[in-house]
Amino acid sequence: MENKGSKHIHNYLEGKLSEQERARLETWYLLKAEQSDDSAAQTDYDQLGPKLWNQIEEALVDRSFQSSVKQHRTISLFGSTFFKIAVAATLILAATATFIMLRDNGQVDRFVIAREKDIAPGQNKAYLTLSDGRRIDLTEASAGNVASETGLEVSKSADGTLIYKASGTGTPTRGFNDISTPRGGQYTVVLPDGSKVWLNAGSSLRYPIAFGASGRSVTLMGEGYFEVAHIQTKEGRMPFTVTVRRHNGEQELVKVLGTQFNINAYDDEPTIKTTLLKGSVRIDAGGKSALLKPGQQSKVDNGRIELEPADTEMAIAWKNGDFVFREDLHSAMRKVARWYDVEVVYEASAPEKLMLGGWMSRGTNISEVLDHIQSTGKVQFRLEGRRVTVFN
Secondary structure (H helix, E strand, O other): OOOHHHHHHHHHHHHOOOOHHHHHHHHHHHHHHHHHHOHHHHOOOOOOHHHHHHHHHHHHHHHHHHHOOOOOOOEEOOOOOOEEEEEEOOOOOOOOOOOOOOOOOOOOOOOOOHHHHHOOOOOOEEEOOOOOOOOEEOOOOOOEEEEEEEEEEEOOOOOOEEEEEHHHHOOOOEEEEEEOOOEEEEEEEEEEOOOOEEEEEEEEEEEOOOOOOOOOEEEEEEEEEEOOOEEOOOEEEEOOOEEEEEOOOOEEEEEEOOOEEEEOOOOOOEEEEEEEOOOEEEEEEEEEEEEEEOEEEEEEEEEEEEEEEOHHHHHOOHHHHHEEEEHHHHHEEEEEEEEOOEEEEEEOOOOOOEEEEEEEEOOHHHHHHHHHHHHOOOOOOEEOOOOOEEEE
16 A cells, blocks of 8 residues: 555656645755765655655754755656756745745844835836837726727726727728836736737737738747637638747747747846747747647757756746746846846855745745845845845
């Protein structure tokens, strides 16, 4: 009969654990790995019996164990199952909006700033540019009708979503609209075809007032999460194409029925990342193509396409109002910089390869985020105006 510990391990490998259960298992595993000089990959977890899960529970209660979880490790788990976890000095507990980040001596230094100097999180901010050149500040616009294009009504919902609907008078003409978010902003738009797009901070989307019968095409800069509406024609499913633009080139993606995916294509990111949650996406770049399956992520760099398993939770955390850090400090701080509209500078003493892991709401002030990262004991911050200085 399968014991509780073994059951949770197998469920972990199959991605069936809840966030809290997964965090508990990873926490226990890291503790054991730090206490052993040998590779834990050879451990026969099925023989640990019912004690396994009890040890996980007990370890979480006994906070004294946390100070022994010191450095980032990449570990091959569970024997022949080459499942790698990149974890940091912090471990995720979904039930709390905090990190478990402690100094080696168990003491936590607080990052404290004056309340009046704190920086609030981003919010719904965007600008809509119509085909005739008019520019509308959607942040200031009241809910209801905000603009009209030939054959279309453009309205803002109570929750701040921009919605296109046929007006019933006239046929939409050719032309494009652009919606852009500043740093410290985000917005959601329902396109004329019913597709829904979430734009992250510092992003823009260009789209036609009316899509043609042969296909739908939009252009993205920055980051966006797409839920593409299904449109069936006599010829089959109407394709939906996203052209990604940034400083070093383009990437085209062709979508089909029910596709849900995220594209991260900021200029300051090393690669263009496309993460597929549902449906099918073809990546075209540098004269090459690759087909993504749900749960996969593509990385495009100078025309090269690489496919790998995706951390879908981290990829769309921003869309769900969260930060999920399973990455290095520099990558995490790029997210912080965009959302709080700050400049991040690094002193010579700043750590080069500090790995982080944790979850926080994006609805907190910047001081709270920096405080939790600083409590690793491996990095410190100074906040001066809208500049964050990183040092150690």
